[in-house]
Each structure stands twice: as C-alpha cells, then as structure tokens.
Amino acid sequence: MPVSREILWDIARELGFTSMGITAPNHALPLPGTPMKALPFEPRSIVALVMPTFKWADSASPPEKAPEKDAAEFAAAYIGMNTTHHKSGEWMERVRALGIQAERLSAIRSKTAALFAGLGEYRMNTLLYTREHGSYICIQVFAISALYEPDEPARCGNPERADLAPGCVGCRRCVKACPTGALDGKGGIDVNKCLRFHMFSGKPTPVEYRRLMGRQLIGCEVCQFVCPMEPPTVGIIQREDWPWLRMENLLEPSTETLDAMGKAIGVNYARLRRVQAQTALIAGNFCRREYLPPLKRLMVVNDPTVSEHAQWAAERIQYGCPE
Ligand code: B12
Numbered sequence: 001m002p003v004s005r006e007i008l009w010d011i012a013r014e015l016g017f018t019s020m021g022i023t024a025p026n027h028a029l030p031l032p033g034t035p036m037k038a039l040p041f042e043p044r045s046i047v048a049l050v051m052p053t054f055k056w057a058d059s060a061s062p063p064e065k066a067p068e069k070d071a072a073e074f075a076a077a078y079i080g081m082n083t084t085h086h087k088s089g090e091w092m093e094r095v096r097a098l099g100i101q102a103e104r105l106s107a108i109r110s111k112t113a114a115l116f117a118g119l120g121e122y123r124m125n126t127l128l129y130t131r132e133h134g135s136y137i138c139i140q141v142f143a144i145s146a147l148y149e150p151d152e153p154a155r156c157g158n159p160e161r162a163d164l165a166p167g168c169v170g171c172r173r174c175v176k177a178c179p180t181g182a183l184d185g186k187g188g189i190d191v192n193k194c195l196r197f198h199m200f201s202g203k204p205t206p207v208e209y210r211r212l213m214g215r216q217l218i219g220c221e222v223c224q225f226v227c228p229m230e231p232p233t234v235g236i237i238q239r240e241d242w243p244w245l246r247m248e249n250l251l252e253p254s255t256e257t258l259d260a261m262g263k264a265i266g267v268n269y270a271r272l273r274r275v276q277a278q279t280a281l282i283a284g285n286f287c288r289r290e291y292l293p294p295l296k297r298l299m300v301v302n303d304p305t306v307s308e309h310a311q312w313a314a315e316r317i318q319y320g321c322p323e
C-alpha cells in the first residue's frame with residue numbers, strides 16, 4: 001500500500017513542523033562549489049520541511065551596542081535551528097520505518113528547494129519568507145524514494161535568481177540597516193561583507209568588521225528584525241543567564257561549557273578554537289583589562305585565527321579603548 005502524503009505531513013506536524021512542501025528532484029540544486037552527494041537510491045521526490053525559530057523577547061540589540069552584562073550574545077534562531085535539525089532526523093527515521101528511503105540533503109540550496117515546493121517567497125534580505133512565520137524559520141530538505149505530486153512553486157521561475165516578493169522593492173529597510181552594506185538592494189548579498197559569514201569561519205575576521213561584532217558569538221539578525229514583513233506570530237523566547245555564555249567561561253572553555261553550548265545551539269558550533277576566536281573579538285569589544293591574562297594565553301595557542309584575534313583584542317584593551 002503506498003504511503004499517502006498526509007501520513008508524511010502528520011508525522012512532520014506531530015514533531016512541530018509548520019509546513020511541508022514537495023518538489024521534483026531536479027529542483028534540489030547543489031550549493032555553488034559543492035558536489036552533490038551520491039544517494040543510495042533513485043530520488044523521486046524532494047521534501048522541504050519548515051519549523052519556526054525564535055526572536056528574543058527584548059528584541060535583538062544591534063551588535064555594536066555592547067551592554068554591561070559580562071556575557072556573550074547569540075541570535076535566538078540558533079536554538080530553533082538546533083531543534084529543527086534533531087526533529088527532522090526523527091522525521092527521516094519515521095519515514096524510513098514506513099518503507100520509504102530518505103536522506104537529508106544538507107549541501108543543496110534549501111531556499112530554492114523550498115521556493116519550488118511552494119513554501120514561501122524570496123525577499124531582499126535574501127531570506128525565504130513563509131506566511132505564518134516570516135523568515136524566522138529553519139528549512140530541512142530530504143530526498144525520498146516515493147513519488148508524490150509536486151506542489152505549485154511560489155514565484156520562482158528561475159532557480160538561479162528568484163523573483164523578489166512584492167513590497168520589497170520600495171522598502172529597503174534591511175539594506176539600510178545592515179551594518180556592513182552586505183545587501184546589494186536587488187536581492188543579492190556579498191557574503192564577504194556579511195558579519196555572520198565571518199563568525200566561526202575559522203579564518204581571521206577582516207579588521208574593519210571586528211568592532212561591529214560587538215558581543216555577538218553567533219548569528220546576525222539585523223536584516224531580519226528591521227523587516228516590516230515579519231509577522232507578529234514569530235516565536236518569542238526569554239533570554240536566560242546561561243553560564244556557558246559568560247565571558248569567564250568562554251575564553252578558555254571547559255568540556256562542560258562546550259557540552260552545554262552544543263546542547264543549546266548545536267555541536268557543530270561547540271568547537272574550542274572557533275569559540276575562542278569569536279570570544280577573543282568580543283573580549284576586545286568589552287575593553288576590560290581583566291581579559292588581558294586569558295587573551296595573552298590565547299595569543300600563543302597553535303591556531304592563527306585565535307592568536308590573531310587575541311592579539312587584536314589585547315592591543316585594543318591596552319591602547320584603543322574609548323574613555
Ligand atoms: C551559506 C549560508 C549562509 C551564508 C551566506 C548567506 C546567503 N544569503 O547566501 C551566511 C553565513 C552569510 C549565512 C547567514 C545567515 N543565514 Co544562512 N545559510 C547558508 C546555507 C548553508 C547556504 C546558502 C547558499 O549559499 N545558497 C546558494 C544560493 C545560490 O542558493 P539559494 O540561496 O537557495 O538561492 C536563491 C538565492 O540565491 C536567489 N538569488 C541568487 N542571486 C540572486 C540575485 C537576485 C537579484 C535575486 C532576486 C535572487 C537571487 O535565488 C535563489 C532562489 O531561487 C543555507 C542552507 C542551505 N543548505 O541552503 C543557510 C540558510 C540560507 N541560512 C539561514 C539563516 C537563518 C541565516 C541567518 C539569518 C542566520 C543568522 N541569524 O545569522 C543569516 C542571514 C544572512 C542573510 N541575510 O542571508 C536559513 C534561511 C532561512 C530563510 N528564512 O531563508 C538557511 C536556509 C538555513 C536553514 N537550514 O534554514 N548563511
């Protein structure tokens with residue numbers, strides 16, 4: 001007996017997904033420069049699942065405004081993205097248990113697949129907007145061996161260049177608000193200018209962007225939270241006083257700190273040297289002399305990004321802080 005589409009959706013809904021769309025395998029396009037993973041079966045449908053993420057209740061402050069609290073900061077969306085990753089893994093296992101082969105596709109263009117699966121529209125900040133949750137979503141895409149009727153694509157005739165959704169052309173709030181001018185005002189982005197691109201990249205952040213990192217450990221959402229098209233239904237969560245976010249724990253994190261971080265935002269971020277590299281920039285932005293001893297130790301670790309960031313931070317604290 002073939003498994004109906006409704007059954008796949010029932011499983012997704014039970015796990016917390018708010019939409020599911022289906023498109024044809026030719027709309028699963030590889031990320032530029034990334035070869036497509038060979039699948040152990042012939043994919044007959046592509047399934048895109050969407051789960052809402054979060055905004056902080058007190059709304060994200062622009063990263064350059066370093067507050068008094070002695071802790072780093074991160075975009076609340078990463079909590080939701082971590083949950084979505086785990087829940088979509090559960091979805092895959094339950095679909096497999098029905099006799100359908102399924103594989104997660106991480107190295108494909110998720111927004112394009114979701115556009116073709118009719119799940120949302122493309123806006124000038126380069127994000128996909130769903131009706132219910134705007135761009136505060138996480139998309140997960142799977143290839144499956146069962147054949148289903150594809151959904152109607154939403155405004156996406158050309159996979160290389162989606163049409164911009166109405167309302168975007170005259171607004172430009174995201175373009176004006178981006179601290180680095182990364183958005184080109186036509187729907188494209190210069191990733192080398194995007195702050196998020198430099199966080200946790202493993203490479204030194206260009207000097208001109210280091211102060212703009214403020215106390216942000218991971219994520220930038222300036223071009224999202226200024227957008228008037230974000231619906232009020234976006235999930236709101238309260239910040240907590242997480243010990244793993246405190247500077248005293250982040251500069252030289254213990255295994256417990258990294259474990260707690262991994263549980264909250266995903267193990268792929270809880271990597272010692274990546275954490276230290278970003279935290280060194282934050283320490284420089286806090287401009288507190290008490291960070292000099294750990295920064296001096298980081299200056300001599302065997303990681304060129306960590307040591308360069310630590311050197312920059314130490315010099316700033318010693319000679320360049322505002323009065
Ligand atoms: C690499 C990457 C980044 C890079 C580059 C982002 C970018 N906009 O290219 C960096 C590190 C900067 C980044 C940042 C963020 N990211 Co990111 N990222 C990715 C990743 C892994 C690949 C994206 C990519 O390179 N696609 C390649 C392009 C060619 O494919 P595409 O994006 O599908 O293609 C569409 C557009 O490029 C468009 N297009 C291309 N050129 C042009 C030109 C014009 C004029 C027009 C109109 C359209 C257009 O047409 C295509 C649609 O058909 C995806 C996950 C994935 N596997 O797709 C997440 C993903 C896009 N990121 C996501 C998120 C949430 C973010 C952040 C908000 C996280 C944060 N809070 O910091 C920021 C937002 C920054 C921003 N404004 O984009 C979500 C987006 C959800 C959504 N609502 O769209 C994704 C889908 C992850 C997920 N699992 O949900 N990200």
Ligand code: SF4
Nearest residue numbers: 123168171172174227
């Ligand atoms: S801020 Fe304005 S231009 Fe930018 S994505 Fe939102 S509606 Fe479009």
Ligand code: SF4
Nearest residue numbers: 178194195220222223
């Ligand atoms: S994520 Fe931040 S730096 Fe990147 S485009 Fe948006 S506002 Fe600009």
